Amino acid sequence: MVSADFFALAYLGAAVLFILGIKGLSHPKTANRGNTLAMLGMALAIGITLLDGRISEYLWIFAAMALGAFIGIPLANKVKTTQLPQMVALFNGLVGLAAAAVAGGEFLRSETLNALTVTGQTEIALSALIGTLTFSGSVIAAGKLHGWVTSKPVTMPLGHWSTLVVLLATLGVAACFSVYGGEATLLVMIGLTFLLGLMLVLPIGGADMPVVVALFNAYSGWAGVATGFMLSNIVLVVGGSLVGASGLILTFIMCQAMNRSFLNVILGGFGAGDGEEVAGADLGDKTIQQAGVEDAAFMMGNARKVVLIPGYGMAVAQAQHALREVMDVLESQGLEVSFAIHPVAGRMPGHMNVLLAEADVPYENVVEMDTINPQFPQTDVVLVIGANDVVNPDAKNVQSSPLYGMPILEAYKAKTVYVVKRSMRSGYSGVENALFYQDNTYMIFGDAKDVCEKLSGALKDA
Amino acid sequence: MEITTLTFLVTVLVFAGFIGYFVIWGVTPALHTPLMAVTNAISGIVVIAAMFVAGAEEFSPVVWEMLPDSVDADKLFYARLLGFFGVMLASINIFGGFAITRRMLSMFRKQGRE
Known part of the structure; x- marks a missing residue:
């Protein structure tokens, strides 16, 4: 039996490789090496987990990974550069869904084995909540970028008040689940969170999607952090918070470059009147000059x-x-x-x-x-x-x-x-x-x- | 006196947050799109959590046979399905995220050499 310290140190190594990997992106010359380092970190983290004594069935794991590679690699090779934003949005959403699935699975396991505590339930609730929100919000964002969902801002009935009500209801049900547990409560919470994600992103105009994508990039990281707390795992916490920090900084940079507050973007509705005239400088009777x-x-x-x-x-x-x-x-x-x-x-x-x-x-x-x-x-x-x-x-x-x-x-x-x-x-x-x-x-x-x-x-x- | 795991994890989180903050600001703006793609792959680290669910010891045939009747085997099976699903989704991110980052970076690199 290998000691827990051995696993902790190996995960630390993987976390360091992730940090060095991102650091490589500070210049195009070192960027490719950075990507390779991050890949090594991921391989190390997965390899070491396979050695963990709590894992004793490998067939399903390998089958799922092969399936993931089979879907992911062709997707990455085929996507056009103009479609990158929706691709990133989709990937954000997939991580969210994965985190929610893990939370659900962990709950069912612990429940049948009578291993649930209030702390455990809180961590499951957080993981499921952030994961589901990331998933539903990202799917709408990707849909808007790809043209499957209207890029015009869709106003909710009663505006932001209805969103606020759903938000409060979600938090209430989540708190209830944290204390009392229960399958039905978890399902209701996930349903409400899914709805909340839709209601948050639909009112935001298509041209603001860059900010939304960056924001959900951050959420996908925080979802990883939440699962890290659920399983008391260092590499999940470090990897997740790197992604979370990255998404938040990119969100901040985008907002700055548009000179709009984060709240202004998220509350949406901007650009509703496509092409409408807003008072600018007094142009007088100036005219444009055309050229060939x-x-x-x-x-x-x-x-x-x-x-x-x-x-x-x-x-x-x-x-x-x-x-x-x-x-x-x-x-x-x-x-x-x-x-x-x-x-x-x-x-x-x-x-x-x-x-x-x-x-x-x-x-x-x-x-x-x-x-x-x-x-x-x-x-x-x-x-x-x-x-x-x-x-x-x-x-x-x-x-x-x-x-x-x-x-x-x-x-x-x-x-x-x-x-x-x-x-x-x-x-x-x-x-x-x-x-x-x-x-x-x-x-x-x-x-x-x-x-x-x-x-x-x-x-x-x- | 030892600290609890929760406190330890919070400590790790806070420090990782600071490291992330400084490292990300160092990324050149020209590579912000590859940055998002590589973070897509790194967030696939939730695969670890999914592996613990999909491959848990109670699913090995020996332990599975010895589970007492009071245990709801159906529920456990659904838990395993969710774990499988989680590993698959996270793997799409890992393989897809690293592959697309590599593809993008090769676009930057091919004109780097003159």
């Missing part, structure tokens, strides 16, 4: 420094490869080209970076907001592709604007700005964009991919 692709090609041909600002519109149009072409042509003509990335560009934190990496844009050419902003005054041409609110100067200059205070890419400081857009529809916030009306801004209407292809063609000809 050839004009932009001509200006770029005579420029020294060009900054490309991709937004969600670029991702939707799948224009990343065409945009890389533009970069290649410009660089071959000796220009300095950078991509400027706003933290909320794309559909989840860092999504735009992955899309550009997929299109072989070198890491060095992709620049974060704080680094690129001081460079705009020396930039000859900015090309905005499918981005809107993140380049709206009102966020800096107009105190009455709903966007005021949101950090932006200061494209308006560049010498000339070209904006590729499908139409004059306003951005997600519904706010008019003053950048479009500037004297040095020209609009190119059309599909992002189409425009980028024509642009690189025109640049080659010039």
